[in-house]
Amino acid sequence: MVMSPELDRTTVLRDEAxxxxxxxxxxxxxxxxxxTGVELEWTVHDAGDPTRPVDRERLxxxxxxxxxxxxxxxxxxxxxxHGGAVTVEPGGQVEISSAPRPSLAALILATEADIAELTxxxxxxxxxxxRTGIDPWRAPRPVVETPRYQAMRxxxxxxxxxxxxxxxxxxxxxxxxxxxEPRQLAQRWAAAHAVGPPLLAAFATADRxxxxxxxxxxxxxxxxxxxxxxxxxxxxxxxxxxxDPVAAWSAYALAAPLLCVRDDGPDWTPPPGVTFADWLAxxxxxPPTTEDLEYHVSTLFPPVRPRGYLEIRxxxxxxxxxxxxxLAVLAALFADPATTREALAVAAPVADRWPAAARHxxxxxxxxxxxTGLFDLAVAALPRLDLPAGMHEETSRAIRRRxxxxxxxxx
Numbered sequence: 001m002v003m004s005p006e007l008d009r010t011t012v013l014r015d016e017a018x019x020x021x022x023x024x025x026x027x028x029x030x031x032x033x034x035x036t037g038v039e040l041e042w043t044v045h046d047a048g049d050p051t052r053p054v055d056r057e058r059l060x061x062x063x064x065x066x067x068x069x070x071x072x073x074x075x076x077x078x079x080x081x082h083g084g085a086v087t088v089e090p091g092g093q094v095e096i097s098s099a100p101r102p103s104l105a106a107l108i109l110a111t112e113a114d115i116a117e118l119t120x121x122x123x124x125x126x127x128x129x130x131r132t133g134i135d136p137w138r139a140p141r142p143v144v145e146t147p148r149y150q151a152m153r154x155x156x157x158x159x160x161x162x163x164x165x166x167x168x169x170x171x172x173x174x175x176x177x178x179x180x181e182p183r184q185l186a187q188r189w190a191a192a193h194a195v196g197p198p199l200l201a202a203f204a205t206a207d208r209x210x211x212x213x214x215x216x217x218x219x220x221x222x223x224x225x226x227x228x229x230x231x232x233x234x235x236x237x238x239x240x241x242x243x244d245p246v247a248a249w250s251a252y253a254l255a256a257p258l259l260c261v262r263d264d265g266p267d268w269t270p271p272p273g274v275t276f277a278d279w280l281a282x283x284x285x286x287p288p289t290t291e292d293l294e295y296h297v298s299t300l301f302p303p304v305r306p307r308g309y310l311e312i313r314x315x316x317x318x319x320x321x322x323x324x325x326x327l328a329v330l331a332a333l334f335a336d337p338a339t340t341r342e343a344l345a346v347a348a349p350v351a352d353r354w355p356a357a358a359r360h361x362x363x364x365x366x367x368x369x370x371x372t373g374l375f376d377l378a379v380a381a382l383p384r385l386d387l388p389a390g391m392h393e394e395t396s397r398a399i400r401r402r403x404x405x406x407x408x409x410x411x
Contacts (some may be wrong), residue, residue: 011290016280020099020250022290027297028246029308030182036107036331037100037176037309040115041093041168043130044122051137051211054092054127056144062125063088066118068146084114090152091168092143092247094118094129095135100176100309104385110152124376133206133220140168140210151260151268153300155228158272164225169209170220171317175330177310184337189245192304193236195333196300196314198370201357202402203326205316217361220316224301225393227356231256231300238351248304254280259299304355306401325402328395331340332381333374339381347371368406 014020044059046052060071066086067075073380079085079309083099096114100166106294119129130136142149145387149167156163180188202218216222235252254277258270262285271283277295279288288296303314333343350357350370362368379399382392 004299012287013280013290013293014276014287016254019254019276019280019288019293020247022293023250023253026177027249027306027308028185028223033103033178033180033184033188033334035100035176035178035309036102036104036327037098038107038111038323038327039095039097039169039172039174040111040317040323041089041095041173041178041348043101043132043135044092044094045128045130045137047123047126047128047289050128050130053138053141054090054143056092057060058125058127059088059092059094059143062122062127063094064121067123070146076121080114080117082110082113082117082379084111084118086118088144089167090142090144090149091135091140091170093171099340103143104328105387105391108391110328112321130171130317131205131319132208133204133218134165134209134214134223135169135171135277136208137211138169140164140296142168147262147266147268148260149338150266151270153273154269155257155259159228160226162223163228165209165219166223166227169273170206170223173315173317173323173326173328175312175315176307177312177334177384179306179308179310183246184340186243187337187340187344188310188334189304189306190236191235191333191340191347192310194238194344194347195330195374196234196303196347196351197353197357198347198367198374199326199329200314200316200354201361201364201367202371203315204357204361205318208362216359217359217363218316221314221354221358224303225355227301229256230278231259232302234354235302238348245306252302253293253297253300256296256300258373259295260295262295277343324395324396325398328385328387329374329378329399331374332378335384337380339377339384343374343377346370346377362406362409365410368410372403372406375399375406379403 056071060067065078068087087095098111101109206218206220209219260268261270274283305311350366356364
């Protein structure tokens, strides 16, 4: 993905036009689609008793020099050997953010090596990575406290318990794709959203939480959908398909309520209901800066978020090496404009079925039909990814197995 150049982040913003212009500069970097990245998140458990809480100090000791500064302010926060950056989420979930690569095979091999390194660090401390998109054993519990996380909890608590479930119990798989050339952007943006419900359904792993069955195929996505639609609903949908992704995202960002207002003190909680547009209009004592806007955008969590590239956020964490399958499916669907166009057409009839995907998974027949169509397209496009023969065959078999399982379910 094309990274943003250095920008002046201290400029005071006076109006919505200036804010929208800055959003366009930082969130949509167009150019030939060449890079793919992946971010993997896991709940972390005591290897002998997965119901036992894991505290911040135990994580700090396990991660050592790779600890993020949120759990050890003195840490050098070193990357893993193959470039993955380690972060720790509010509930103690551990995440690896890969270095993006032009080769999917190189990305998979490097990320597998980083996962092995992380796994060894945790195993030495008697810890193990989770295998699902939500903690199946423990109730939500804070592990990492920062002003940002405290403000998030305060704001989310106004709407109910879903925010705590999301912050402290969920684990996702994020795939990062280049936005593409300007003429490709609208199609890639729409397709990234449209394929979301069937792929969420196909790769849902989060049906059990805190020792009970939830009634959802993805209780993780259920939590996200229940937090605050102004910051978690999809930006694109078939019934309000804004042809200009930049305009749609700018409007979304300016209309979203503030989640945090950074300050020198420990309390970053904003006044209820104040949007960034309100801040521009004078709702807070000081005017916002470009840095404030960038921070605000980082607190928006739609299923697809533009960050200079397209960050696809709707997949549950996968068990073991299964994370490579949805990664390869998405990379194949976006490997060339013709395949992306076909994927959009296949998924369009179910592009708004997010709640059904979270609730029923592939038990929802329209989603199952769309998923099988997307799997077929992915298998056909897989040669365009230039995977080594063994990796290609393994990936193709894995996708075809999933397709066959969907067909068996709906005979």
